[in-house]
Amino acid sequence: MADAIRYERDADGVVVLTLDMTGSANVMNAEYHEAMGAAVARLEAERDDITGVVITSAKKTFFAGGDLNLLIRVTPENAAESLSFLEEVKTQLRRLEKLGRPVVAALNGHALGGGLEIALACHHRVVLDDPGISLGLPEVTLGLLPGGGGVTRLVRLLGVQAALPLLVEGTRLRPARALRAGIVHELASDADDLLVRAKAWIAANPEPKQPWDVPGHTVPDVRPGDPNVYAVLAAAPAVLHKKTRGAFPAPEKILAAAVEGALVDFDTALRIEARYFLELATGQVAKNMISTFWFQLNEITAGGSRPSGVDGRPVTRVAVLGAGMMGAGIAQVSAEAGIDVVLKDVSAEAAERGRAGIAAILDERVSRGRLTAEKRDAVLARISPTGEDADLAGSDLVIEAVFENRELKSTVLAAAERHALGDAVIASNTSTLPITGLATAVPDPGRFIGLHFFSPVHKMRLVEIIRGEKTSDETLARAFDYVRRIGKTPVVVNDSRGFYTSRTFGTYVTEAVTMLAEGVHPALIENVARKAGMAVGPLAVSDEVTLTLQLKIREQTLADLAEDPGAAALSESPGFRVIEELVALGRTGRSGGAGFYEYPEGGTKHLWPELVTRWTKPDAGVSEQDVRDRLLFVQSLETLRCLDENVLTSVSDANVGSVLGFGFAPWTGGTVQFVNSTGLAEFVQRADYLADTYGERFRPPASLRERAARGEPF
Numbered sequence: 001m002a003d004a005i006r007y008e009r010d011a012d013g014v015v016v017l018t019l020d021m022t023g024s025a026n027v028m029n030a031e032y033h034e035a036m037g038a039a040v041a042r043l044e045a046e047r048d049d050i051t052g053v054v055i056t057s058a059k060k061t062f063f064a065g066g067d068l069n070l071l072i073r074v075t076p077e078n079a080a081e082s083l084s085f086l087e088e089v090k091t092q093l094r095r096l097e098k099l100g101r102p103v104v105a106a107l108n109g110h111a112l113g114g115g116l117e118i119a120l121a122c123h124h125r126v127v128l129d130d131p132g133i134s135l136g137l138p139e140v141t142l143g144l145l146p147g148g149g150g151v152t153r154l155v156r157l158l159g160v161q162a163a164l165p166l167l168v169e170g171t172r173l174r175p176a177r178a179l180r181a182g183i184v185h186e187l188a189s190d191a192d193d194l195l196v197r198a199k200a201w202i203a204a205n206p207e208p209k210q211p212w213d214v215p216g217h218t219v220p221d222v223r224p225g226d227p228n229v230y231a232v233l234a235a236a237p238a239v240l241h242k243k244t245r246g247a248f249p250a251p252e253k254i255l256a257a258a259v260e261g262a263l264v265d266f267d268t269a270l271r272i273e274a275r276y277f278l279e280l281a282t283g284q285v286a287k288n289m290i291s292t293f294w295f296q297l298n299e300i301t302a303g304g305s306r307p308s309g310v311d312g313r314p315v316t317r318v319a320v321l322g323a324g325m326m327g328a329g330i331a332q333v334s335a336e337a338g339i340d341v342v343l344k345d346v347s348a349e350a351a352e353r354g355r356a357g358i359a360a361i362l363d364e365r366v367s368r369g370r371l372t373a374e375k376r377d378a379v380l381a382r383i384s385p386t387g388e389d390a391d392l393a394g395s396d397l398v399i400e401a402v403f404e405n406r407e408l409k410s411t412v413l414a415a416a417e418r419h420a421l422g423d424a425v426i427a428s429n430t431s432t433l434p435i436t437g438l439a440t441a442v443p444d445p446g447r448f449i450g451l452h453f454f455s456p457v458h459k460m461r462l463v464e465i466i467r468g469e470k471t472s473d474e475t476l477a478r479a480f481d482y483v484r485r486i487g488k489t490p491v492v493v494n495d496s497r498g499f500y501t502s503r504t505f506g507t508y509v510t511e512a513v514t515m516l517a518e519g520v521h522p523a524l525i526e527n528v529a530r531k532a533g534m535a536v537g538p539l540a541v542s543d544e545v546t547l548t549l550q551l552k553i554r555e556q557t558l559a560d561l562a563e564d565p566g567a568a569a570l571s572e573s574p575g576f577r578v579i580e581e582l583v584a585l586g587r588t589g590r591s592g593g594a595g596f597y598e599y600p601e602g603g604t605k606h607l608w609p610e611l612v613t614r615w616t617k618p619d620a621g622v623s624e625q626d627v628r629d630r631l632l633f634v635q636s637l638e639t640l641r642c643l644d645e646n647v648l649t650s651v652s653d654a655n656v657g658s659v660l661g662f663g664f665a666p667w668t669g670g671t672v673q674f675v676n677s678t679g680l681a682e683f684v685q686r687a688d689y690l691a692d693t694y695g696e697r698f699r700p701p702a703s704l705r706e707r708a709a710r711g712e713p714f
């Protein structure tokens with residue numbers, strides 16, 4: 001414990017505090033609190049012999065932030081204890097910045113959350129100029145706010161308007177951007193330079209004060225009495241609400257803490273911040289988000305669903321078949337991860353068009369200063385477009401992304417398999433065709449697997465890995481490692497129609513069109529979905545994937561499942577008659593220029609007014625609460641069926657896959673956590689009501705009833 005923060009004073013009187021806590025990362029816990037308390041007390045005692053202080057870290061990361069193991073246990077019952085801990089942590093930092101000696105943060109790695117909060121309490125910040133380092137206050141992504149002084153100091157440093165987007169979006173900045181944003185003051189070329197610069201600043205600034213401790217300081221853009229300020233602040237909640245639709249408490253509390261804090265003195269602002277923090281930390285939404293986006297996500301990235309003990313040889317050369325939207329995206333993210341790519345389409349020209357599309361995306365990044373021209377050129381140089389199968393030679397991973405047509409896929413997969421390495425992993429990016437069936441295209445189905453990417457590939461973080469009946473552990477391990485290598489999050493599922501994500505998301509869209517057919521107003525459906533926290537309204541997303549594709553998937557499903565009782569229900573779903581009618585009118589979706597929405601040229605899209613005249617019934621009798629629950633419950637129930645059927649094998653995959661894959665309301669922590677946080681018994685009761693009122697699809701599975709009876713959350 002004693003060395004959690006090393007205290008070393010050099011001949012010039014500069015004390016270097018090196019954070020080196022037990023474990024792999026520095027976090028804000030009892031060990032930190034004790035060590036920082038001791039360090040600050042010693043600095044105060046030895047002040048006369050000290051010329052300045054440098055804070056740095058012995059870990060790869062400067063400081064990782066709050067200790068989420070502690071934060072998830074904060075409850076209304078122990079809130080007072082947590083508040084006093086937080087206040088002490090803040091008081092220590094306050095004493096540090098009022099030491100009367102220059103204090104410099106020498107940031108040698110990521111400074112996120114609590115890490116940046118410590119840095120903001122220093123008079124000067126130097127960061128290693130390494131694009132792999134990020135700085136920011138991402139607490140909002142876990143349903144929290146920066147409660148260690150982060151809101152208060154960032155607002156006073158940058159002004160409310162510049163600080164808010166960073167706080168509300170949890171933006172992570174690379175060093176160069178942090179410098180431009182005014183969050184850090186200097187970049188250093190290496191670890192030595194970091195210390196040299198820190199000490200040079202100390203020598204040149206013997207008596208610095210934080211801007212907020214200079215008498216007369218005001219928040220840059222909030223000068224009491226300035227009418228313009230009030231105009232901006234008055235609009236801020238509305239602007240925010242447009243984004244969050246009221247479904248996320250953290251951004252709202254951040255706004256409140258920032259604005260209320262800006263109007264009072266520094267120490268009062270800290271107190272306001274701490275209280276809002278506690279309100280969030282004790283609430284259910286933070287628990288949901290911490291559990292899924294921290295603990296479960298970590299479980300996934302640590303390989304929870306990867307076969308253990310299997311050596312996954314790293315991929316060196318990927319063959320991507322089809323240079324369309326998906327194929328080009330897969331080629332891009334692979335090349336960005338340093339993997340050589342052969343991009344094949346029907347002709348060299350078609351493949352070259354795919355590469356040109358990638359070049360356009362990268363050029364845009366170069367023009368925004370997010371990528372250097374050299375890096376762009378290096379990525380493009382790794383991608384070889386071709387129209388010839390022979391060029392696939394030497395590939396150890398093949399990913400097929402041609403049109404969604406079983407025969408075509410079989411043909412191109414078989415040809416690629418013959419040219420790739422003898423033990424290559426062969427994958428399909430199909431979004432609907434069962435993997436076990438496609439695997440028959442190649443001689444060894446053990447090497448066959450599904451790698452389901454999401455569109456746009458370069459932005460979407462999830463890849464759904466589908467294990468066919470015969471897929472080997474080694475194939476799964478190699479596919480899993482590839483997905484990690486390209487920086488994406490892999491969830492692993494067993495084969496099923498629509499796998500997990502498409503199958504579950506399909507229920508959301510189908511439920512919406514069913515309600516439309518029942519006479520529910522389309523605007524109510526879309527607005528309630530957004531208010532419930534869904535990323536996109538179901539009718540809007542229908543237009544994106546095209547209504548024709550939905551009909552095609554349904555036809556294929558009906559043909560494949562002729563014997564299945566589920567098929568009968570599907571063919572009778574009144575929602576599909578709505579889709580058929582729209583398609584018959586030529587309204588096929590966004591790409592066709594019209595669907596549930598109108599897409600006026602140069603204007604913003606809006607719901608097609610005739611939806612109302614054709615289908616809406618004023619006496620449809622579906623309350624707003626029912627609309628909301630139907631949209632959310634239907635997805636959670638389908639997820640539970642996927643767990644029962646062993647399509648999903650872990651709750652983490654279910655939760656993380658639902659939010660990252662299809663935009664299930666992030667505040668819930670995912671489709672299964674939504675059941676937990678509703679309360680199992682309450683969920684069952686409500687689902688039974690929905691089943692009695694709207695149809696058997698809402699009937700909770702027996703496994704859930706049993707779990708509820710045992711009182712055992714997932």
Ligand code: NAI
Binds near residue numbers: 323324400432452
């Ligand atoms: P796309 O139509 O943009 O691209 C398909 C490409 O395959 C075209 O460039 C076409 O020239 C090429 N192609 C056709 N025959 C070929 C052959 N014999 N050899 C090589 N290339 C050939 O389609 P998109 O959207 O990229 O979809 C591709 C696959 O990805 C489909 O299976 C689709 O279901 C799946 N998928 C699509 C998603 C989406 O959001 N669009 C999401 C997830 C998966």
